[in-house]
Amino acid sequence: MASRAHATHITAETWFTIEALTHDGRGLAYHHKTPYFIDNALPQERVQIKILQEQAQGIEARACAWEQTSPQRVLPSCAHYAACGGCQLQHLAIEAQRLHKKAHLAQQLRPLSKKVTQKVVASQLSLKRKPPKKMGPLQSQLPEIQVLTSPAWGYRRRARLGVKWTRTGELLIGFREAKSAHLTGIHACPVLDPRLNALLPSLYTLIPELECKRTLGHLELIAGDAHLGLLVRHLKPLSHRDLQAWRAWGKQHQVALWWQDAQAVTQDPDNSFSLSYQVLDGIALQFQPADFIQVNASINQELVQAVLAALNPQAKMRVLDLFSGLGNFALPLAAQGAQVTAVEGLESLVARGQANAQTYDLAIKWHCADLYQTDAVQTLLNKTQWDAVVLDPPRTGARLVCQNLHPRQVAQVVYISCHPATFARDAQALLTQGYQLQSLAMADMFPQTAHAEVFAHFVPA
Structure with a gap:
C-alpha cells in the first residue's frame, strides 16, 4: 500500500501538477514518487487536493483548489455533477474527451x-x-483510429434511477454517488433523452402519494423511437390504489408500464403500445425494458452502418452473428441479402429476435447457445464455411471464439466491443490466428463519461 507517511506530507499549501489523465478520467500526479489519482483535475493544472482514500496502487483524492487551470476545462452542465457518479468528464471539453478516449484505446x-x-x-x-x-x-x-460521435447531451435513451427516502423524509430519485452506495437525488439530467428528462418532476409528485412509496427499489426509464416506457421495481406487492395511480400517470404522460418483482418482469395489461428503435430505413426492433439495447441511438446507427460498410453483404453471403441480442446487426445484414445465422445466450432475446425477423419476412436462423463453452463454439464455427463473423460480446469479451477463428474458415471478422481491455486481449488472439486489422474506430457511446467502445474489422493477414 502507498505509504501513509507520504499522505501526511500534504498540507493546505501543497500543490500538485497534473501530468496525465487516467483511463477513468482522473488526473494523475506524483508526490514523493507516490501516484495520486485526482478527481476533477486535468493535465497542465496545478491543484490542491482533499484525500479520499489510500489504496495499494496510490492515493485517491479530489481537487479542491486551482492555481492554474487547463484551457480544455469547461463548466459542467449538470447541477449534480460534483456528487453524482453517472458522469466523470463534464469538466472537459467534448473534443478533448474524444481525443482522450482515442489515446486510451491506442495505449491499450x-x-x-x-x-x-x-x-x-x-x-x-x-x-x-x-x-x-x-x-x-x-x-x-495499426490502422488510424477513427472516431464515431453523437450529440454530447440528451443522448441516453435508458437509465436506472434509485428511489430512497432520507431520515428527514426527503425523497431522492437519482444515481449512485461515485464509489458509494449513497444516492444523489436529481431533478434533471442533461445526458438523458429530453423526453425522459421531462418525466422526472412528475415522478417527484406521484411517488409521495403512493401507499407503497417506501418499498420501491428502482425505476428504469426507457425511450423507444416513438414511445416511452417505465419499469417499476417493487419490493412488496403494489396495492390496487397504487396500480391505478401509476396507470393514470402513464396515461397522462403517454408512458407504457412494466412491473418487476423478485420473480419476473410483467407488462401492464393497460399498455396500448410497444417499444422499438430503428436500425435501418424501414426496419425497427421491438424490445422489452429488461432487454439489452445500446443506450445511444445515434452511435448505434453509426455502428450498424460501419458493419454494413465493412462487410458489404451480398446475396448468399454467409454471416454468423454471435452475441446477436435482438438482431441489432442480424436484421440489417439479412435485409441487405446476407444469409445470417444469429446466436444468443438468452432464450428471451432469441425469441424476441425471431419475432423481429418475422415482422420483415427475413429468413434468419436463430440459435440459443453458450458462447463461453468450447463445444458450442466449435460446433457453430464448423457448421459451414463462413464468409464473416460478427461479434458483439459483453464486457467479458469473446476470447474463446477468437481463439477458434481462422482465416481459412472465416474470411472476415467484425468485432464491436464495450471494453477496450478485453478487446485488446481478443485482438491478440485473432492476430495469432492469422488476421490483421483492416479498420478501427473508437465509438463515443457515452459522452461526458470515461467509457469508450470499439469497432474493428479484421481480414486475413
Whole structure:
C-alpha cells in the first residue's frame, strides 16, 4: 500500500501538477514518487487536493483548489455533477474527451501493434531480408483510429434511477454517488433523452402519494423511437390504489408500464403500445425494458452502418452473428441479402429476435447457445464455411471464439466491443490466428463519461 507517511506530507499549501489523465478520467500526479489519482483535475493544472482514500496502487483524492487551470476545462452542465457518479468528464471539453478516449484505446493496443511489428520482422526474416534498423512508433503498424460521435447531451435513451427516502423524509430519485452506495437525488439530467428528462418532476409528485412509496427499489426509464416506457421495481406487492395511480400517470404522460418483482418482469395489461428503435430505413426492433439495447441511438446507427460498410453483404453471403441480442446487426445484414445465422445466450432475446425477423419476412436462423463453452463454439464455427463473423460480446469479451477463428474458415471478422481491455486481449488472439486489422474506430457511446467502445474489422493477414 502507498505509504501513509507520504499522505501526511500534504498540507493546505501543497500543490500538485497534473501530468496525465487516467483511463477513468482522473488526473494523475506524483508526490514523493507516490501516484495520486485526482478527481476533477486535468493535465497542465496545478491543484490542491482533499484525500479520499489510500489504496495499494496510490492515493485517491479530489481537487479542491486551482492555481492554474487547463484551457480544455469547461463548466459542467449538470447541477449534480460534483456528487453524482453517472458522469466523470463534464469538466472537459467534448473534443478533448474524444481525443482522450482515442489515446486510451491506442495505449491499450500498444502490445497488439508490437505483435504486428514482430510479424512484419518475422515475414522479412522468412524471406531472408534484413529487418529495418528502426521499427518506428508501435502504433504506426495499426490502422488510424477513427472516431464515431453523437450529440454530447440528451443522448441516453435508458437509465436506472434509485428511489430512497432520507431520515428527514426527503425523497431522492437519482444515481449512485461515485464509489458509494449513497444516492444523489436529481431533478434533471442533461445526458438523458429530453423526453425522459421531462418525466422526472412528475415522478417527484406521484411517488409521495403512493401507499407503497417506501418499498420501491428502482425505476428504469426507457425511450423507444416513438414511445416511452417505465419499469417499476417493487419490493412488496403494489396495492390496487397504487396500480391505478401509476396507470393514470402513464396515461397522462403517454408512458407504457412494466412491473418487476423478485420473480419476473410483467407488462401492464393497460399498455396500448410497444417499444422499438430503428436500425435501418424501414426496419425497427421491438424490445422489452429488461432487454439489452445500446443506450445511444445515434452511435448505434453509426455502428450498424460501419458493419454494413465493412462487410458489404451480398446475396448468399454467409454471416454468423454471435452475441446477436435482438438482431441489432442480424436484421440489417439479412435485409441487405446476407444469409445470417444469429446466436444468443438468452432464450428471451432469441425469441424476441425471431419475432423481429418475422415482422420483415427475413429468413434468419436463430440459435440459443453458450458462447463461453468450447463445444458450442466449435460446433457453430464448423457448421459451414463462413464468409464473416460478427461479434458483439459483453464486457467479458469473446476470447474463446477468437481463439477458434481462422482465416481459412472465416474470411472476415467484425468485432464491436464495450471494453477496450478485453478487446485488446481478443485482438491478440485473432492476430495469432492469422488476421490483421483492416479498420478501427473508437465509438463515443457515452459522452461526458470515461467509457469508450470499439469497432474493428479484421481480414486475413
